Amino acid sequence: MKRTNFLPWALRIKFSNKRNREIEINDERAGGRGNLELRADGGMKTERGRVAVPGKYIRVNERGVPRHLQPRNLPNSFRKGDTVYQRIREPKKKGGRRGLRLTCSLKDPMRIKPDVPFHRDFERAFKEES
Numbered sequence: 001m002k003r004t005n006f007l008p009w010a011l012r013i014k015f016s017n018k019r020n021r022e023i024e025i026n027d028e029r030a031g032g033r034g035n036l037e038l039r040a041d042g043g044m045k046t047e048r049g050r051v052a053v054p055g056k057y058i059r060v061n062e063r064g065v066p067r068h069l070q071p072r073n074l075p076n077s078f079r080k081g082d083t084v085y086q087r088i089r090e091p092k093k094k095g096g097r098r099g100l101r102l103t104c105s106l107k108d109p110m111r112i113k114p115d116v117p118f119h120r121d122f123e124r125a126f127k128e129e130s
Contacts, residue, residue, distance in 0.1 A: 010036075025122070042114035050106040052084070057101050071104055082106045 010030035016023050027036050038045060045051070052071050054060055059069070067073055076087040085100045 025118070036116070036118070038112045039116040040114060040118040042112055044109050045112050050082075050108060051110060052104040053107055054104050055102045057086075058103055069103075074103060077103060079106075 010027045012026055012029055014022075014024040014026065037043075052065075054065050054069075058065055071077065071079075071084045074084070074086055077084055078087075079085075082105055083102060084104045084106070086103050087098070088101050089098045
């Protein structure tokens with residue numbers, strides 16, 4: 001699920017005035033989390049290591065994976081190859097089964113396609129105003 005109100009929240013316009021004749025669109029409020037430069041021009045998204053892609057047992061909400069379900073915080077989990085598993089044991093009421101649950105797969109850094117045309121829209125709006 002995409003968080004549709006993230007960009008309007010993250011982007012701020014710094015207008016010009018008599019003393020400062022510059023205009024600026026920035027994402028200071030988001031702290032660079034939106035990868036706006038990558039989304040405008042495209043490129044590689046890199047993390048500290050590999051990117052974790054959640055499995056079907058991990059519920060993803062509008063903000064992403066909850067902190068307690070992220071691979072580094074997951075209880076009884078271990079990594080085998082490119083996947084992270086979680087050891088599970090159901091209560092005795094349900095039969096007390098034990099097993100493994102695939103929680104996420106680790107992928108190499110991925111390519112981001114340019115999907116937000118900031119530069120083109122800015123140039124078009126600038127030409128319309130002048």
